[in-house]
Amino acid sequence: MTQLHPTIARVTERVIARSKDSRAAYLDLMAREADRLGDRAAYGCSNLAHAYAGAENDQPTMAFTKAQNFAIVTAYNDMLSAHQPYGRYPEAMKLYAREVGATAQVAGGVPAMCDGVTQGMDGMELSLFSRDAIAMSTAIAMSHAVFDGMALLGICDKIVPGLVMGALRFGHLPAVFIPSGPMPSGIANKEKQKTRQLYAEGKVGREELLKSEMGSYHSPGTCTFFGTANSNQMMMEMMGLQLPGSSFVSPNTPLRSALTRAAVHRLAQISRKGSDPRPMAQVVDEKAILNACIGLLATGGSTNHAIHLPAMARAAGIQLDWQDLDDLSSAVPLIARVYPNGSGDVNHFHAAGGMGYVIRELVGAGLAHGDILTIADGGMEAYGTEPFLDGSDLVFRAAPAQSGDPEMLRPASDPFQPDGGMRLVKGNLGRATFKTSAVDKERWTIEAPARVFDSQEAVQAAFKAGELNRDVVVVVRFQGPRANGMPELHKLTPPLGILQDKGFKVALVTDGRMSGASGKVPAAIHATPEALSDAAGTPGPLALVQDGDVIRLCAHTGTLEVLADLSGRTPAPAPAPAMGMGRELFAIMRAGADGAEKGGSAMLALGGL
Template identity: 55%
Template sequence: MSLHPKIHAITERIRQRSAPSRAAYLAGIEAALREGPFRSRLSCGNLAHAFAACGPTDKGRLRGDVTPNLGIITAYNDMLSAHQPFEHYPQQIRDAARELGATAQVAGGVPAMCDGVTQGRGGMELSLFSRDIIAQATAIGLSHDMFDATIHLGVCDKIVPGLLVGALAFGHLPAVFVPAGPMTPGIPNKKKAEVRERYAAGEATRAELLEAESASYHAPGTCTFYGTANSNQVLLEAMGVQLPGASFVNPELPLRGALTRAAAARALEITALGDDFRPLGRLIDERAIVNAVVALMATGGSTNHTIHWIAVARAAGIVLTWDDMDQLSQIVPLLTHVYPNGEADVNRFAAAGGPAFVFRELMDAGLMHDDLPTIAEGGMRAYAQEPRLIDGKVAYVPAVAESADTEVVRPAINPFEAQGGLRLLRGNMGRSLIKLSAVKPQYRHIEAPAVVVDAPQVLNKLHAAGALPQDFVAVVRYQGPRANGMPELHSLAPLLGLLQNQGRRVALVTDGRLSGASGKIPAAIHVTPEAARGGPIARIREGDMIRLDGEAGTLEVLVDAAEWAARSIAPNTAPAGNDLGRNLFAVNRRVVGPADQGAISISCGPARPDGSVWEYDAEYELGHDAAAAAAPHEAKDA
């Protein structure tokens, strides 16, 4: 089927808007390629340092400069369950490369923090900035001019976007992303959430809560809900930079190791030393970015990607906006119900048809570009296939013709909802986002008085004191990128979920983030401009009536316009916390951009001809509709 006209129009608008910066980015790639493989430029001293620790076979191949060398960037640590399997991947990749007459070296490691460990803790204030640190660390690892292609080992929240941004800075090199796969199912996510809510109500002991959490997070592999980590994997496949069907193969299965070896082999095939050169920066174009957003909407993925994929796009010279995402969401149907949008975990999603089924449905409906080049032979259509292990090697079969479980995955002609998982909200408070797919229709509209706090812990104290109104909108401000690094506020979910279960109408409005696991409660998040930049959210006062309508796309404070305009900005009353390393990120907080521009704290994307960095004006929007143009926009940083 031909491409949906609105998908085509949105892609073209992104292409036109991005033309100058994309051209500059591609020109940089061409300049980097002009002199051929980089190892040939190294002096004898440079090269001797680079292969000093290698064995005789690898040293001989690197000395000869005629066989490809893979650079591995790893986010391994054994505290993250999703990254613990990466411990042995470098050796598997080296062995696979040697068997094929090539070499592989670990080029560097990047930090990988776990938001599940830091939720509600001071460490969460480092979380978002870790993405930019990972991008910089990736660039450091690849800066040695030793590599013909790169392999990136990462799964979780900020880690994959950071690896992508760093890899795109070396977009003249092919890049293959390799996941570790999800852990096997534990207790149902719904049961875990129920225990959390009972604990918040004082009806469950800490021992009961720990038992439930341990039964859910119980083994190596990605957490099994469809949060940011698992959304990452689907988006990588949607852009064609991870092997088809690689996302949800459990770590202990033989197919997992076979896919890792196949990824190494494919990376070797697509270097400039062969006849199938596929540099990353050419693969990730406007079509690939649109495909990623379409996949996010169709699967009800993590809200964090409304920030991360703007940064990823800009690293490739592409200007993606919240308006683009909102317009795509309004035409892309919701095809999956995976927790927190349903009760199934990602293992059940994979068994029901998984990404291959979803991608085929989207492409057949004209809702996804199927004409872009990918790391896989066969282009995007290869991603409508599933891997199998046959005689020790990876083979592919077509995706299932019909969903094996229509409570989890549905065809495009019979979706769960006609629109996608996310919606842009506009009003006199600025702009924000809501994850509609996780909120039941009866809770998508609320009008209630504001309870205003500057620290999430205060809300729990108000509840303990019996000081919360029957119905209310919790306004948690000074949680944006500039204020404190934009921590996730998932620790509020058990309390607000408990109150909603009691029949009370509650909602959350914040300039902070929510976890990719958050759902159930209507939440306007990423409010921009943030309070720390003097955004309207800082004018809200206790008891102000707030109207949040997720389906209409509005977020408003019901205050007389003259009074609203005359109000001053309330100061931040949140108590100062212990540093815990946060003092090291003061520069990031000072220079970070707004959430709707990716919350970027580094120079991201191509340089201008004079060496300066491209800047993007949030108000510049080709084809901007009247409502969007009238909405408040944040002033561009100096």
């Protein structure tokens, strides 16, 4: 086996050492749960009768045999194009389970909101905490404790992290994630981007913009840009929680159905009653989490995972921070450019070699852990393959030896850039994430006067009034988890991009979120501590910044600082919590949330994780 890169080895050793006690406590809990919940026959007859009552033809198998029973936890709804295909999955999965002498039940559904629908709207303030709601809903589904394994149906932004977090608390069982695949490619990404910018400049109307958007988001399946949803799928393969090559096979195709069938059959093999038990708690270890980080960096994936990865890790007793991501980024080369970082979408990426090519390159170059336990037979080596149909049989062949498109996918020996493009910037304004892979290198350092706002709508108003036509660092504060649930701030991308195109030096500093769909403007995002005062009443430094303060942001040196003395200043008053759209129901989650670097979670913080 190729020797591991020394930086990756060092980060791995550091994470394992830092997590020693918490990981041991987690594994001890999972061992006790396995002993305590090892056999549903320990349940009373009335309990079991309730569990079997709706199973119809499967009742005799469940009640009078030792057959395996699988929980299906589904994020189906037909509001999300990516999740619409899941409506037909459970009935098919029950048939696939019967083929191997097992049964399956929909144990529960979890909420699944679309950030594309709520982008820039009030509902976006529920988005981050929907992840915790999904984790808790997963726990409710699994609390029936009559299952031998978990089949998890989820794809999009907060849904996969939430499913992982919830399922890990039942890690004495095996878990298989089953995707549904991306929609076919629509209009060219450059054409869509051009129409968006023309609309922002007032040169085309809303009807033309809507036609353009619907030409892109047009049918069932995952949106095809490489944002958080598709980054989720990439990470599930890097962690070994999905079948090899299954992320980007289109919905409603024979190959997609064959992969779903194979996933159910594999779950039967790796369950605690199967021939090759592989509990999730053993699959998701420190190396698997770091593989997810490495895949994120190598492919230029969503910066949302700077928040989700620490949260998922905590659910498994693993402590991950942004310094770990920064150090990994210095060693992991960028080998993929997928829209919005490149011109082609995930369908083009898959056709060019996809995840099989990426994983084989990373493991082969000593840039990822090849020795992790996965759900697939053969470990990480199996993930250097891709699925095909040979007649009606599912087969796996070696991924292409050469990239099918060197403008999108390159070998580790000849990357697009030598680092992974996600930097930690820090200083007297706190710690934040800077996604350098999307930004031209000459813009990695910006020093300019600040203009401070408390909402993205205020930024838009100032832009329209011509007040930002100058070198400027736009500060948008009171957007963190405790303030308003940390919504994504993509209303900022078009106006800031226009200012940059006019030749101004422009940067963004915010305690809010941006994702893998973020643009070309240098940005320090997810700033922590956030502006709103913490539980002890201490405000974050962003609350002390004033218009005109010079801010220096530099990805080269990892700097985020205001060139002013903040001592003695009175913090700006926080806006009153917004009401409506159910936001008031999430007040307890805002009040209990910890910082973005820890995952921005009330559930984990208050749960002692």
